[in-house]
Amino acid sequence: MNTEVFSIDFWKAFAPETILIVGLILIFIIPNLGNSKFRIPLTKIQVPWFLGGRRFKATGSPAIPGMLATATLFTAVGMMIIETINGNMDTTTVTSGGIVILQVDNFSRFFEILFLVAVLLASMASLDRIPANTFEGKKSLEEMYDNRRQADFYILMLTTAIGMCVVALAQDMFVLFVGLELASLATYVLVGFHKESKSGAESGVKYFIVGSVASGIGLYGLSLLYLEFGSLQLSTLAANWGDASALGPIALGLVLVGFGFKISAAPFHFAAPDAYSGANSPVAGVLATASKAMGMIGLIRVLLVVALPEADSDGSAIWLYTLATLSVITMTWGNIAALGSTNPKRMLAYSSVAHAGYMMAALTAVGAWKWGNVEAPGDYAEAIVAAVLFHLFVLVAFKLGAFLVLGLLEMEGGASRLSALSGLARRDPLIGTAMFIFMLALAGVPPLAGFMSKFLVIAGIVSTSVGDLWMNGTVSFSELHWVWWLALAMFINSAISVFYYLRIGVIMFLDVPEEGRRKPLPYGASIRMAIWICLVATIILGLSGDTLIDMCYRAAESLNLA
Amino acid sequence: MSESGIIDYAVLIPLLPMLAFPVILFLGKLFNGTPTWVKNVKEGGIIALTVMGASLILALLVIKEHMHHVGTANIFTWFESSWWNSETGAITTKVFGVGIHIDHLTVMLLFVAAFLCFLINVFSIGYMNTDPINDNRNHRFYAEFVLFCSGMLGMVLADSFLWLFIFWELMGLCSYLLIGFYYERPSASYAAKKAFLTTRVGDVFLVIGLVMLWNLFDGHLDYAYVFNQENIAAVNSGELQIALGMMFIGAVGKSAQFPLHVWLPDAMEGPTPVSALIHAATMVNAGLYLVARMFPFFSGAELGALSTLAIVIACIGGITAVMAALIAFVQMDLKKVLAYSTMSQLAYIFTGLGSALWFANNGYEELAAFAMGASLFHLFNHAMAKGMLFMASGSVIHEMHHAHHEVAHHDDDHHDDHDDHFDAQSMENMGGLASRMPITATAMFVGSMSIIGIPLIGGFWSKEGIIASAWQVALKEPIFLLPALLVLIGAGMTGFYMSRMWFMTFAGKPKTEVAEHVHEQTAWIPIPLVTLTFMTLGAIILAGMHAGHWLGDFDDGHYTNFFDGVGSEMEHVFLNHDPFLMVLTYVAIGLSLVLGPSFAMALYGGSLDKGQKAKPWMQWAINLSAKINKKSKFDNSEWANSSLAESLHKRLHFDDIYDAAVMKIVVGFANLSAIFDSKFIDGAIKAIESTSQNASRRVRALTTGSARDYIMMTALGTLVIFILLWGVA
Secondary structure: OOOEOOOOOHHHHHHHHHHHHHHHHHHHHHHHHEOOOOOOOOOEEEEOEEEEEEEEOOOOOOHHHHHHHHHHHHHHHHHHHHHHOOOOOOOEEEEEEEEEEEEOHHHHHHHHHHHHHHHHHHHHHHHOOOOHHHHHHHHOHHHHHHHOOOOHHHHHHHHHHHHHHHHHHHHEHHHHHHHHHHHHHHHHHHHHOOOOOHHHHHHHHHHHHHHHHHHHHHHHHHHHHHHHHHOOOHHHHHHHHHHHOOOHHHHHHHHHHHHHHOOOOOOOOHHHHHHHHHHHHHHOOOOHHHHHHHHHHHHHHHHHHHHOOOOOOOOOOHHHHHHHHHHHHHHHHHHHHHOOOOOOHHHHHHHHHHHHHHHHHHHHHHHHHHOOOOOOHHHHHHHHHHHHHHHHHHHHHHHHHHHHOOOOOOOOOOOHHHHHHOOOOHHHHHHHHHHHHHHHHOOOOOOHHHHHHHHHHHHHHHHHOOOOOHHOOOOOOHHHOOOOOHHHHHHHHHHHHHHHHHHHHHHHOOOOOOOOOEEEEOHHHHHHHHHHHHHHHHHHHHHHOOOHHHHHHHHOOOOOOO | OOOOHHHHHOOOOHHHHHHHHHHHHHHHHHOOOHHHHHHHOOHHHHHHHHHHHHHHHHHHHHHHHHOOOEEEEEEEEEEEEEEEEEEEEEEEEEEEEEEEEHHHHHHHHHHHHHHHHHHHHHHHHHHOOOOOHHHOOOHHHHOOOOOOOHHHHHHHHHHHHHHHHHHHHHHHHHHHHHHOOOOOOOOHHHHHHHHHHEEEEEEEEHHHHHHHHHHHOOOOOHHHHHOHHHHHHHHHHHHHHHHHHHHHHHHHHHHHOOOOOOOHHHHHOOOOOHHHHHHHHHHHHHHHHHHHHHEEEEEEEOOOHHHHHHHHHHHHHHHHHHHHHHHHHHHHEEHHHHHHHHHHHHHHHHHHOOOOOHHOOOOHHHHHHHHHHHHHHHHHHHHHHHHHHHHHHHHHHHHHHHHHHHHHHHHOOOOOOOOOOOOOEHHHHHOOOOOOOOOHHHHHHHHHHHHOOOOOHHHHHHHHHHHHHHHHHHHHHHHHHHHHHHHHHHHHHHHHHHHHHHHHOOOOOOOOOHHHOOOOOOOHHHHHHHHHHHHHOOOOHHHHHOOHHHHHOOOOOOOHHHHHHHHHHHHHHHHHOOOOHHHHHHHHHHHHHHHHHHHHHHHHOOOOOOOOOOOOHHHHHHHHHHHHHHOOOOOOOHHOOOOOHHHHHHHHHHHHHHHHHHHHHHHHHHHHHHHHHHHHHHHHHHHHHHHHHHOOOOOOOOOOOOOOHHHHHHHHHHHHHHHHHHHHO
């Protein structure tokens, strides 16, 4: 279905996004409702204006923005899930002046659900992590800070969500870039949100500077693409990619840097560990999951939609070696750096670098899709893309879950040393067990979701490397496509990673809690609920992820790779 | 393949107890000591009873549905995976998931396990919750109890050897936990370790066997594939024999057969309900179940190719039957006698299964079905009788304890030390209890008769079948004479030691003051005893319904009219058309009914105290024993002091030999491997660790914290990308 901006169909298709924006505006307005009046000039008539003045007590409560943001996100994500889960989604395209701007389809809806779920869980957790202190009486300076900036925090959270949704929907590289920057700018501020703490402010600024450089390089790449093709429409770029001059690869390389920063691929990942450790844990969780997925959208769009070789050419994409090299460097770098990290948040950051490497390896395998005269290369490609999408989604369950557990620890003090976790299983067996299960899932232990996603990715790579050779009967290793080695690299890296994931378990179960952490954990109803949701999802999606895998396949199909 | 119906819910049978495990454990942690938890929930006992009851009801429904046809159900598919065989080019699809398989074997064991677990649970509430030593830790008992039951029920219902093995190991774990329930006692923790390690020896072989089987059957362990007659015919029967032999060693360990039997007597260190659970309802039956499951291999493989294994199985059975019975002759501990009796009776079943497997592998289908049916029927009878015997012995011990406390307190109010070396389990302290504990004595009486094989009661029907089958094989295969002869002798020995146990405990005059003060007074305990007494007596009904035939041959077996059935069964046993079998039957009856018990009566019989009167169905036996005891001049003191008796007291030195072997060989080897481990393996790992930590430090050092460096690295990365892209383009 094709529709113009702001037509009836447009509102129908974009109802969830509209809700987000309405929610955002409400967070602006509601805390500011007051008894102010507006005097019509030159008269004495005063009309009640309600914005400003002395704030109403009910609407001025510092708890309002958090509730409002959570409710908004919940509604939007609920609508999307109901719309998508049955599978009969209409594709709606929004054009303006002949240019396709946005498209609602299975792919974009899948990612929007992913983003909103991640932000929803993070904002649920933040209700406790950055509590609104509504009680009467004397408040500490920190509590007053927290109360004053409730609205700011949730406005930024919603802005991030909206920016990410735009990235998912964009059909034009420029729109995509705008969405990306909207989300990125909001996250830069979120990272440095605790500006009174040195590490928070420093990491926010650092993340902003390095991120701006990467964005600048990416934008330069986009401008070169525009120079080459005269348009940034995905469909136009894809159609003309075969005829590109030398500018094409140059632009591609530059764009790769921009998105590489977002998914924290080595060597563009340096700011990530700093940012994660400086940000509060729920925000770091969003960075490690949703923000990374946003970068992956960019990579999928550029590499698989635009620069995938034509079905009748020799089959290998021009970026094949580049991405393969980067993926191996990224996963190895991430895992080795994580081995010795003594800060759990940095460790998780490095682990998410490694996960980015795994996903890049998977995308590389798609780049080799036509190598063996396979009859239906699209099926292989779809399977791998679906595996990547599945991986991105389940990361929200267990990586964000792990960050939320750290968030719970932050509520009683810092969580920047591994020793903060010591004895957690004894202090709070349920939370300790949950954290351990998240670690197992990250390590890829069956039957958890992390195993399933790694299994799907490796199986996808291997089956691409085998192609249709199996039909001939015997196949020797020398005949396989070399992307097979990426699966092996992934396998070895997974083995390395088990070390640092399980170390968390050892610390939690065997070590004695450190001084000052002997009391039970703080309660925090909504952060705990968010952790349970993550835990249940980690287990359920591993045991029976059929519904989600089907969603991933539908999303991959709507890319029309074949 | 799959069908719908009650079988879809069969998965709940093991699942409910499994889910109850954490629930009981956590609730126990939360509510320990609160009045409601102790009084109304019985520290978790009622929760366990509820789930076991639910499992039992579901099991009965499933049994009713699948009495006559095999059922399979795919409960849950996790994922499917296909791969291609590079040699043959064939694609194999494997389903990873859980399924249910129900046939006659399952039905029988499901009933035994679910029914006995439920009754033992009832018994436990009476036994465990009234003993102050268990206060505030009964929840641990019930949690482990339900997990154990879950293991057994799951193992029986599983549809592949893999799941069988998983539940098998779950039972192994729970047996360790339960035998070591009183872990503060060194003997209990030693026994738990011993049981765990001994069965582990068998399990290692079981794993090897399963891996071999997996290899032989092209990566399949599910019954649907491996029991397919075409697939069996396609594999190399020599390798199959080795694989099955390895699996049999696993069964030997689990069912405590020679030479891996040493753990079972020590397992008596656990609370008595655990003994009943391990010896009657679950663990030891697992090994039998595994061997019985192998039946299709034997009927499907080449004629005669697997006979050796069948003979080995029967021989192990025969040897164990006599050896255990011999050791049981001299035991004074009530529960230890029962433990050796278990070993011996299981050995009978192994002999019977060996015969069945031999027949199956040599083309005698009817005889195989008969032997199989007899073995399984014996399993059933033994489980019922032995469950009852253990619970009855528990009842005796429990009341002895109570009486001891009463007596001790009566004598001396300050005497509050319970640990005064009074052995409530020793038969030397009992005697004359028949009139004081009528229900328990009756249960023991009927149970013992069933185990001995007194005509018309319980085990008689099946034991005769096993002996007859073994001899029928012996007629065709001379080596089989060994097990056949051994089980025949064993029948007489059973008669002796079971009678000895009963008369020592219940007949004669009380040997201690404590025994005079025993009463039956604990609630809950009589319920399972009475139930099982009738179950055991009712075996004649099952025999009349041709349970033996039906258990052996699922498809053709059928029920007959009860009276016709009893008639034909009687005729079959007592007036067999084959004179050889008829003579054999009377020899066996003579040995077990006349010879064994007579000796026991002569040595240990005696009348009760004056004024004490047992129930009429036991009084005649006591009177008879008193008469024989008076008249006989049989003196066994010479025998009792012989070196054989000495070594029997030492359990034929098996434990000593094993201990010595473990101390010398295993510990020596362990020392060597410890050196290897710390020097080489640890060295290598330390090296890897320090190298990787160094690498990690270097890599992390690149994260300098300065944004300028990061931008530098970004620029560098951009360059790398260009080089790589240009290299291609």
